[in-house]
Amino acid sequence: MAACASAPSAPVAELAPSGTLRAAINFGNPILAVKDAATGEPRGVSVDLARELGKRLGVPVELLTFPAAGKVVEAVTAAQVDIGFVAIDPVRGTGMLQTPPYLVxxxxxxxxxxxxxxxxxxxxxxxxxxxxxxxxxxxxxxxxxxxxxxxxxxxxxxxxxxxxxxxxxxxxxxxxxxxxxxxxxxxxxxxxxxxxxVIQQAMGLPKGRDAGARYLTAFVEEMKASGFVAAALARHKIEGAMVAPLQP
Missing domain, CATH: 3.40.190.10 (Periplasmic binding protein-like II)
Known part of the structure; x- marks a missing residue:
């Protein structure tokens, strides 16, 4: 079982080069994130993962919201953000690095x-x-x-x-x-x-950040294995999605 505890030291310079983890949040898919009706702030599984990653890295998190997945892909590909939450697809994979899936x-x-x-x-x-x-x-x-x-x-x-x-x-x-x-x-x-x-939802980051991708892969596997993703789905009352299987 992969876990961040056994992974190399967090490559903060690749995952948060500005000193802040800039996370792209997609409002186009309600399974991933929605705008809180009371506060107007983003909430959802992807928001929880971004904040947990920031905690692991020891850096603040900036949530940048987008209306559609295509806009998230563009932002990650252009390195306008440090991480995004996107579906695994051969077209998208040409412009970014992606982890194994955390949701199906x-x-x-x-x-x-x-x-x-x-x-x-x-x-x-x-x-x-x-x-x-x-x-x-x-x-x-x-x-x-x-x-x-x-x-x-x-x-x-x-x-x-x-x-x-x-x-x-x-x-x-x-x-x-x-x-x-x-x-x-x-x-x-x-x-x-x-x-x-069936869509497999993963975390993505700009190309050229290979150490960051290895750390994110271990992070995703730990978030699945520890029950973090399942708890986030339950907390946000999300139906229509399942935790992705652990990678062999």
Whole structure:
């Protein structure tokens, strides 16, 4: 079992070169983080991990919030932040270093109650228009996998359902939890059974910080093994996500 206690000394110069750990927080995925209704401050699993990492490094943490995963990827790739919380994807992996996953999240489809589409297998058909958050892991996956339907890009993942309704599109794709919440607040909508993909959420950092990546990998494995991630999910009442398995 990997643990920070057995890892080399924390490479603060790579993980927090300015003396402050700059962490990108994605408000586009409610499983990772949301804005607290009372305080306006970010809260969630990714926020807890960022603060715990800062504590381990002995540095203050600056939370920089973004409306969509694509913006987080851009910030990490350009080294405008020190760490980010992003889905593992071959496209994103070309611009940053990534840890093993700490969470596994399901992607789902949403349709209207009167839609003729009854299963995930019926979505990728000519004439169907699928709306997805631009630059999200779901967008990247569907761009590779969809062969017959047409993809329509919403500016962010939380905007998917509203655009789906406004433009009278056929399918909305995204985080299962987000779409379930939309179906509950808006009449006439239903989720298709099952999932069309599983997303592995990891921590990322700019390229060239290899010692930082090794430390982050050990950190993530310890956060899973110690129950920290599971406790964060429970504390924030998150459903639709599971702690990722420990790496062999």
């Amino acid at each position: 999240i399901e992607g789902a489809y949403l349709v209207r109650n009167d839609s003729p589409i009854k299963s995930n297998a019926e979505v990728d058909r000519a004439g169907n228009r699928i709306v997805v958050g631009n630059g999200s892991a779901y967008d990247l996956y569907l761009t590779r996998e969809i062969k017959h339907a047409t993809l329509v890009k919403a500016p962010t993942s939380p905007a998917v359902t509203d655009q789906f309704l406004a433009q009278k599109l056929d399918v909305a794709a995204g985080v299962k939890q987000q779409l379930q919440a939309d179906a509950q607040r808006l009449p006439g909508l239903r989720l298709l059974d099952g999932r069309f993909m």
